[in-house]
Amino acid sequence: MLLPEEITKVLIVGSKEHLKDTIDILYSVECVHPIDFSAEEEGFSLGTPMPVASEISAKLLKLRALEKDMGVEREEVADKIEVSQIRKDLDSAISTLSKEISEALEKKNQLTSKLQELDSTRKQVEPFASLPLDLEMYRGYSFLVVFTGFVKSISEEDLTGKIKNFELFLSPDKRFLALFVAKEEAAEAQKLLVQNGYMEYLPPRLDGSPEKVISTLDGEIASVKAKIEEAESHIASLRERYQSFMLASDEELSIQVEKAELPLRMGATEHAFVLDGWVPTKNVLALQKALDEKVGTGCHLEVLETVPRRMHIHPEEAKPGTEKIHVVEEPPSKLSPGKTIGKFSFLTELISIPKYNELDPTNILSITFPLFFGLMVGDLAYGVAFSILGYIGLRKCRTSEWRVIATMLFFGGIWATIFGLFLFGEAFGMHFGPQWVAHGGESIEELKELYPLGNELSWSSMLGTALPQLGMLSKLHDVKIFLFATLFIGLAHLAIGFILGIYNKNKQHGLKDAFFEKMGWLMILFGLFLVLLFMVNMLIQPISWMGFPAVDLYIYIGLGLIIPGIIIAYIGEGGGAILELPALFTNVLSYSRLAAIGMSKAGMAMAFNMIAIEMLAPAGGAMLLFAIVVFMIGHLTIFMLAVISAGLHSVRLHYVELFTKFYTGGGTKFSPLRIVRKYTTER
Numbered sequence: 001m002l003l004p005e006e007i008t009k010v011l012i013v014g015s016k017e018h019l020k021d022t023i024d025i026l027y028s029v030e031c032v033h034p035i036d037f038s039a040e041e042e043g044f045s046l047g048t049p050m051p052v053a054s055e056i057s058a059k060l061l062k063l064r065a066l067e068k069d070m071g072v073e074r075e076e077v078a079d080k081i082e083v084s085q086i087r088k089d090l091d092s093a094i095s096t097l098s099k100e101i102s103e104a105l106e107k108k109n110q111l112t113s114k115l116q117e118l119d120s121t122r123k124q125v126e127p128f129a130s131l132p133l134d135l136e137m138y139r140g141y142s143f144l145v146v147f148t149g150f151v152k153s154i155s156e157e158d159l160t161g162k163i164k165n166f167e168l169f170l171s172p173d174k175r176f177l178a179l180f181v182a183k184e185e186a187a188e189a190q191k192l193l194v195q196n197g198y199m200e201y202l203p204p205r206l207d208g209s210p211e212k213v214i215s216t217l218d219g220e221i222a223s224v225k226a227k228i229e230e231a232e233s234h235i236a237s238l239r240e241r242y243q244s245f246m247l248a249s250d251e252e253l254s255i256q257v258e259k260a261e262l263p264l265r266m267g268a269t270e271h272a273f274v275l276d277g278w279v280p281t282k283n284v285l286a287l288q289k290a291l292d293e294k295v296g297t298g299c300h301l302e303v304l305e306t307v308p309r310r311m312h313i314h315p316e317e318a319k320p321g322t323e324k325i326h327v328v329e330e331p332p333s334k335l336s337p338g339k340t341i342g343k344f345s346f347l348t349e350l351i352s353i354p355k356y357n358e359l360d361p362t363n364i365l366s367i368t369f370p371l372f373f374g375l376m377v378g379d380l381a382y383g384v385a386f387s388i389l390g391y392i393g394l395r396k397c398r399t400s401e402w403r404v405i406a407t408m409l410f411f412g413g414i415w416a417t418i419f420g421l422f423l424f425g426e427a428f429g430m431h432f433g434p435q436w437v438a439h440g441g442e443s444i445e446e447l448k449e450l451y452p453l454g455n456e457l458s459w460s461s462m463l464g465t466a467l468p469q470l471g472m473l474s475k476l477h478d479v480k481i482f483l484f485a486t487l488f489i490g491l492a493h494l495a496i497g498f499i500l501g502i503y504n505k506n507k508q509h510g511l512k513d514a515f516f517e518k519m520g521w522l523m524i525l526f527g528l529f530l531v532l533l534f535m536v537n538m539l540i541q542p543i544s545w546m547g548f549p550a551v552d553l554y555i556y557i558g559l560g561l562i563i564p565g566i567i568i569a570y571i572g573e574g575g576g577a578i579l580e581l582p583a584l585f586t587n588v589l590s591y592s593r594l595a596a597i598g599m600s601k602a603g604m605a606m607a608f609n610m611i612a613i614e615m616l617a618p619a620g621g622a623m624l625l626f627a628i629v630v631f632m633i634g635h636l637t638i639f640m641l642a643v644i645s646a647g648l649h650s651v652r653l654h655y656v657e658l659f660t661k662f663y664t665g666g667g668t669k670f671s672p673l674r675i676v677r678k679y680t681t682e683r
Helices: 016-029 052-070 083-130 183-195 210-265 281-294 341-351 362-377 380-396 400-423 444-450 459-463 479-509 511-540 551-573 581-590 593-619 622-661
Strands: 007-015 033-035 144-150 166-170 176-182 272-280 299-306
Touching: 007 016, 007 281, 016 210, 016 272, 016 281, 016 299, 033 210, 052 083, 052 210, 083 176, 083 210, 144 183, 176 183, 272 281, 281 299, 341 362, 341 400, 341 622, 362 380, 362 400, 362 479, 362 593, 362 622, 380 400, 380 622, 400 622, 479 511, 479 581, 479 593, 479 622, 511 551, 511 581, 581 622, 593 622
Parallel strands: none
Antiparallel strands: 007 272, 007 299, 033 272, 144 176, 166 176
């Protein structure tokens, strides 16, 4: 669960007559991660697809072309279809589908072309509707030339005196014209028109009034559009009728193609095949048993090696003469985080897949990520809202990205509820119990006598009854405790990171490397923290109230850890370790953002509460309604900011502060041969 599962490398060799049965078994056991065959191995060539591959691929391509034409989308279907039914009906169904869909699409395409033609003709006639002439009057003259088109501006005065015989028709806006001139004056007329920005626009070869022609065209266009809608409706009905079958057929054909092309990842001779693969060690016997039962002597499984955790992944990293180092090919990482923890795997994989010989950080991330989120929010009302929203998201969302957000909201909301109820005792930024704050010289006892329900806004003062004091801290009044607590959390979180780093290094390279590369940093971390406590006690604020005994000794203990820690880190990592010392200090301080985000949220909530409850609501009437609006918008804004800020900073504390202490990543995800059916079922 913490480490990827132990992996064994196996070699599967068999005769080609048993290739199909062997492939079926490999897919059925779902535990073989194939290794692509290297064509450089002597005596072997790269395998070729099974003979049925081309036939199945052709069917799949044809089917997908039909899906594209029909606009089939890969969505959920109500019922899965039996594979046997698909295999039985596939050929006839594709033939029927192809015929029906082709006819429907051809009809639609013809109508669409007709519509485009009618639209084009209508646009061609439109300008002539502004002139008082029938369309046949623009053609058929022997001694006249007709100019029709657009101009910038022109009038009869522009032509008079320059052309003797002409007749000019202008549209109401003077931008479109029809000019009739004698043939011998056509050149001069054209010259004048060009000077006025003439752009020729020829009339369509139609007869009759342009208005009547347009009216007729509009009727035809409406009729064609209705027929197109009818054709689309027919296609939609075909899509609705055949979509489930097409998706199921696509899935089944894709599976068959994948199986038929698996030999491309194998080595082959004239009569045999060979496949290297990774198998979880616990599944090797089951694989052997399945091959023996189904193929018998036609296929042989040989266990090559169970991969140890301590190894050098790359041969060039191996140190000659070191017997303890085992040089092997890097196996894939098969992670088994469990159903609940697995919801956070996306956050780990977003960075990188864990290597075979290192801990999966998803386990620690699944605990501390929602815990940090909840601590930064720390409010009963927001926590309940987050949990409900996250629960709905987990039920409805299907994509990995949205499910991660829903997971963060659900589990983070639970922690926010717990912290809001028992640590901070507040909802919507207001404490449950009465709150007394001394603004002058009066004591708290005096304030309690004067204000039984507190002199600060709280649920008790607002409801007029004393509610129990559920929380232990106030984000805005107990700032020092809150900040110190977050630094302790940072210390613990980083210490866990270094301890996990020691474990990883020990697994990978042995205890000696683990000690020099990680133990030194762990000592420096605790030493720095003790020195920090000493400096705070001496220079800023006595910390005896926090229950720390013998603070004066912290400087000696701290230096006693830091100095040997630096020496150990220097031996392990060289001079770079000295340069990284300040980074460790900033890593610890980064956790103060847990308090900063919580305080900023509490401050904003207090401001909105004072405006809405203390300033606006007491005026009553319309101001009461305005107060409700301010309260809702204010807290909705805080709610949204809490999702963004708490989520992002919690991610940052893990990626930047924690993961760098123990996690390298760069592994390969275990991806076995398996059949995933979404639209089909197989008995």
